[in-house]
Amino acid sequence: MNDTVANSGVCAEKLRLVTAYEADTNAFAAAVTNLHEQIGTSSKGDYFRLRQRVDEARIKSEHSRLALERHVESHQC
C-alpha cells in the first residue's frame, strides 16, 4: 500500500494531515485571541463558553498533531 503521489515524492495522506493540523492550530490561535479580546467585557457565562471553545480547539489541534506524528512514524514518510 503506497499512496505517495507519483513522481512528486509527497505523501498525499501526510499532506492532508499537515493541512488539517495547520487549520486546527490556526483555529486554536483564533479562539485564544478571541478569548483575550473578550476578557473584562464579557459576562461570566460568555467567558466560560469562550474558554470551552479554546479548550475544544486545543484538543482538536493536539489530536491532529498526534495523527500526523503517528502517520509519519508508521509510514516513514
Ligand SMILES: [Zn+2]
Ligand atoms: Zn505518508
